[in-house]
Amino acid sequence: MSTQHxxxxxxxxxxxxxxxxxxxxxxxxxxxxALSDVSLTVKAGEIHAICGENGAGKSTLMKVLSGxxxxxxxxxxxxxxxxxxxxxDIRSSEEAGIAIIHQELALIPELSITxxxxxxxxxxxxxxxxxxxxxxxxxxxxxxxxxxxxxxxLIKNIGVGKQQLVEIAxxxxxxxxxxxxxxxxxxxxEADSQHLLDLIRGLKGKGITSIMISHKLNxxxxxxxxxxxxxxxxxxxxxxxxxxxxxxxxxxxGMVGRSLESRFPDHVPRIGxxxxxxxxxxxxxxxxxxxxxxxxxxLTVRRGEIVGIAGLMGAGRTELAxxxxxxxxxxxxxxxxxxxxxxxxxxxxxEAIDHGLAYVSEDRKALGLNLLDDVKxxxxxxxxxxxxxxxxxxxxxxxxxxxxxxxSLRIKTPTVDSGVSKLSGGNQQxxxxxxxxxxDPDxxxxxxxxRGIDVGAKYxxxxxxxxxxxxxxxxxxxxxxxxxxxxxxxxxYTVFEGAITDCIPAAExxxxxxxxxxxxxxxxxxx
Amino acid sequence: MTTxxxxxxxxxxxxxxxxxxxxxxxxxxxxxxxxxxLFQYLTNGLTLSSGNLIxxxxxxxxxxxxxxxxxxxxxxxxxDLSVGSVAAFVGIVVATSMKDWNLxxxxxxxxxxxxxxxxGAWQGWWVAFVGVPAxxxxxxxxxxxxxxxxxxxxxxxxxVPPGFTTIGSGYLPEVGPYTGYNNLTLLLGLIIVxxxxxxxxxxxxxxxxxxxxxxxxxxxxVKVVLLNAVVVYAxxxxxxxRTGTSFPVSGIILGVLVLVYxxxxxxxxxxRHVYAVGGNKLAAxxxxxxxxxxxxxxxxxxxxxxALAGMIFVARSVASGPQDxxxxxxxxxxxxxxxxxxxxxxxxxxxxxxxxxxxxAVLNNGLQLxxxxxxxxxxxxxxxxxxxxxxDVWNKKQxxxxxxxxxxxxxxxxxxxxxxxxxVPDSGTPDTARPPASMPS
Numbered sequence: 024m025s026t027q028h029x030x031x032x033x034x035x036x037x038x039x040x041x042x043x044x045x046x047x048x049x050x051x052x053x054x055x056x057a058l059s060d061v062s063l064t065v066k067a068g069e070i071h072a073i074c075g076e077n078g079a080g081k082s083t084l085m086k087v088l089s090g091x092x093x094x095x096x097x098x099x100x101x102x103x104x105x106x107x108x109x110x111x112d113i114r115s116s117e118e119a120g121i122a123i124i125h126q127e128l129a130l131i132p133e134l135s136i137t138x139x140x141x142x143x144x145x146x147x148x149x150x151x152x153x154x155x156x157x158x159x160x161x162x163x164x165x166x167x168x169x170x171x172x173x174x175x176x177l178i179k180n181i182g183v184g185k186q187q188l189v190e191i192a193x194x195x196x197x198x199x200x201x202x203x204x205x206x207x208x209x210x211x212x213e214a215d216s217q218h219l220l221d222l223i224r225g226l227k228g229k230g231i232t233s234i235m236i237s238h239k240l241n242x243x244x245x246x247x248x249x250x251x252x253x254x255x256x257x258x259x260x261x262x263x264x265x266x267x268x269x270x271x272x273x274x275x276x277g278m279v280g281r282s283l284e285s286r287f288p289d290h291v292p293r294i295g296x297x298x299x300x301x302x303x304x305x306x307x308x309x310x311x312x313x314x315x316x317x318x319x320x321x322l323t324v325r326r327g328e329i330v331g332i333a334g335l336m337g338a339g340r341t342e343l344a345x346x347x348x349x350x351x352x353x354x355x356x357x358x359x360x361x362x363x364x365x366x367x368x369x370x371x372x373x374e375a376i377d378h379g380l381a382y383v384s385e386d387r388k389a390l391g392l393n394l395l396d397d398v399k400x401x402x403x404x405x406x407x408x409x410x411x412x413x414x415x416x417x418x419x420x421x422x423x424x425x426x427x428x429x430x431s432l433r434i435k436t437p438t439v440d441s442g443v444s445k446l447s448g449g450n451q452q453x454x455x456x457x458x459x460x461x462x463d464p465d466x467x468x469x470x471x472x473x474r475g476i477d478v479g480a481k482y483x484x485x486x487x488x489x490x491x492x493x494x495x496x497x498x499x500x501x502x503x504x505x506x507x508x509x510x511x512x513x514x515x516y517t518v519f520e521g522a523i524t525d526c527i528p529a530a531e532x533x534x535x536x537x538x539x540x541x542x543x544x545x546x547x548x549x550x
Numbered sequence: 551m552t553t554x555x556x557x558x559x560x561x562x563x564x565x566x567x568x569x570x571x572x573x574x575x576x577x578x579x580x581x582x583x584x585x586x587x588l589f590q591y592l593t594n595g596l597t598l599s600s601g602n603l604i605x606x607x608x609x610x611x612x613x614x615x616x617x618x619x620x621x622x623x624x625x626x627x628x629x630d631l632s633v634g635s636v637a638a639f640v641g642i643v644v645a646t647s648m649k650d651w652n653l654x655x656x657x658x659x660x661x662x663x664x665x666x667x668x669x670g671a672w673q674g675w676w677v678a679f680v681g682v683p684a685x686x687x688x689x690x691x692x693x694x695x696x697x698x699x700x701x702x703x704x705x706x707x708x709x710v711p712p713g714f715t716t717i718g719s720g721y722l723p724e725v726g727p728y729t730g731y732n733n734l735t736l737l738l739g740l741i742i743v744x745x746x747x748x749x750x751x752x753x754x755x756x757x758x759x760x761x762x763x764x765x766x767x768x769x770x771x772v773k774v775v776l777l778n779a780v781v782v783y784a785x786x787x788x789x790x791x792r793t794g795t796s797f798p799v800s801g802i803i804l805g806v807l808v809l810v811y812x813x814x815x816x817x818x819x820x821x822r823h824v825y826a827v828g829g830n831k832l833a834a835x836x837x838x839x840x841x842x843x844x845x846x847x848x849x850x851x852x853x854x855x856x857a858l859a860g861m862i863f864v865a866r867s868v869a870s871g872p873q874d875x876x877x878x879x880x881x882x883x884x885x886x887x888x889x890x891x892x893x894x895x896x897x898x899x900x901x902x903x904x905x906x907x908x909x910x911a912v913l914n915n916g917l918q919l920x921x922x923x924x925x926x927x928x929x930x931x932x933x934x935x936x937x938x939x940x941x942d943v944w945n946k947k948q949x950x951x952x953x954x955x956x957x958x959x960x961x962x963x964x965x966x967x968x969x970x971x972x973x974v975p976d977s978g979t980p981d982t983a984r985p986p987a988s989m990p991s
Contacts, residue, residue: 405838
């Protein structure tokens, strides 16, 4: 089934043979083309970084490579160590020596380090697990990744940084040749990150090839030998760290360099006075008390204004938004909030809704919708009192209100009685928007409102957002897509590690400046 | 598209009549009818005889009352294992209060409900505010209140006065001229017949007002005639029993509770919030639902209904004993799951659970009439529970609805809004097409 691949098809560079070649990979999900004709060439023994905005297709590409999406569900060829391979599942890619370490660690907290390293791959003797061999091997592996811990320690008792090392040890136990790391340092602090990067470089010295997905451009600059940039599911370019003289600016240009054309409906902003303000907002992580997720953040919103918030994943955008929305995330520490000139205190979501706030979550399925429910009942669900006489909900009003939104927002559903789980992502999102429009908010916080939605529905949702602003409502728009922010927002705040680093009027904003403020801690807040 | 959405309006309204939109439930209703007919044949007509039917209602009403509370608990994503013990505890407290303190029986009933409320508040507090899983809280409650029953009653039975027994073994009284039937039961039947007709007329009017195409007239007529035929037939059966017996008082209590709780779960803010919390707690909380309050009330309500069920049982058996309410929780839970509720919460209806409970009741009763021993009855009930839920799981995996869904597929649907020109909302949609509520002028 595997055919010998002739290596000299491609211009092989002097510095190493090619270990992996992904050719014209195309992967479609219903309604979305996640990858279109992506190619990737990785040389043996190098550290190859993959860069791109959130949603550009990096993780999908790695899932294709590691067999999460099995052979047959994508188009294109994977040539690995000179042979075309057809991975059926993760196990078959692991057998070939490819290991993937996901952003969310796949360790079991209640098991020990040894047990986790050998989970699914336990050394046995006479049918029973050979713990002596296992522990001995675990110790050797831990030494290789530079982790000095008792292999009997439970995973839950070691920090995230060390857990990451256990993951790598686990990969090494399977004699990995190609190690894929998806955002390995996203949850780590400076020192742990540095240790991990050193380790990856050390592994390179021992002949292990790494593919690393990262948002932290300084790290890429530091360790990567080659960089492939992906944008909108397409390969943009592959840079050679030495030959092309790669630096952060060069990578950013590749990541965002797209024209903005007419992807946004025309509109003329009618901006009024400041009506909402948050001052010196501080929020703690709900479990890890020493971790601040929002630091001294202040922001203002004017009537009719669309305020963008730009930041990389994990920068604290959602945490900021949810803590404003009735303290629904984290432990509130300090900060003041003003609306219409009066100081307000929102202790829970119900109070936030009563004060005219609305929050559309970035995670539509987990936090936005009850997927068991139908369209009409969801639309009225955040303010049932509006269509109720005392405790009794008025069915007729519910139906006509839902019908109204179905027509005005063009929600494509057979009837408003239909289950929302049957709708496409774009239409589900319109249901969520309808639900919050129904609460008559003055301020809408939209967290990634177009995530996982096809282009057509995006355009419509942009129109809805602009229309809401035109009605004099304030909108806070959180987005990972810079073009979206640049196309819609009147003013953009940038967030980095929980703090607001800049506030840029739309007229002066461009992708490069934004990306710089999103990836560095310099404090330069203009009002 | 999908079968759920392509069912015709008459099928939808028919399903609504039996408790709202769940194909599974409709399938269970057919199973119930099939089981009744099967036993009617096997017992040579004994199943649908006056005496048996009256007995069936008074014997299972308290389990069905428990099922009402249980389905709400299960929709909210919990479970209550303590209902049998709570029922027994309240039973003995009420019996003792009448015997030792000479509490008049109407007051004793109120007192029993109050005790149920206190127990519910206790359990609800642990579940909602401390955060102990309901399974554990009510497992503890099962032990605590069973022990409490035996402690108060010294593991003996306590008799109850005759007035009190009305709620368990009373019947509609004989009034009016002699007709050979119980007049009040016939009157009750007549009221139901009129209610069914009125409901259908109102449903059609609402459909017209909402601008949706009402189901064809013949469908409404067939539905009303069929339903009312069943009602009339049942009325004469209940009314034609041995003199002195008729429709049981406990059956009336059950009927009122079914109506009230169907309405509460479907049409009130509280009901909506229960479904929301059970379907997706985080999303519900982000919509302003106070999930702790909901969980508290749901658990409290269950214990109040358990108290009522316990008192009805005590009234029926004329005494409260240490073995009352044994394994009731399992019967109630089985009824709820046969009736289409989901273990993970968020799905279920009161009517469905009642039908599920009736399936179990008729099965139990029919097998007893056939002289099958209780050992084999239990085995058969267990298999039926497994089969009913298994078929549902299998159907879901196949992406297939029940028989009815299959029969009503591929017919006309309400057209979806046009896909064509994509217009920016603020320029393309006339304001009149928007819901007025969301327009701050």
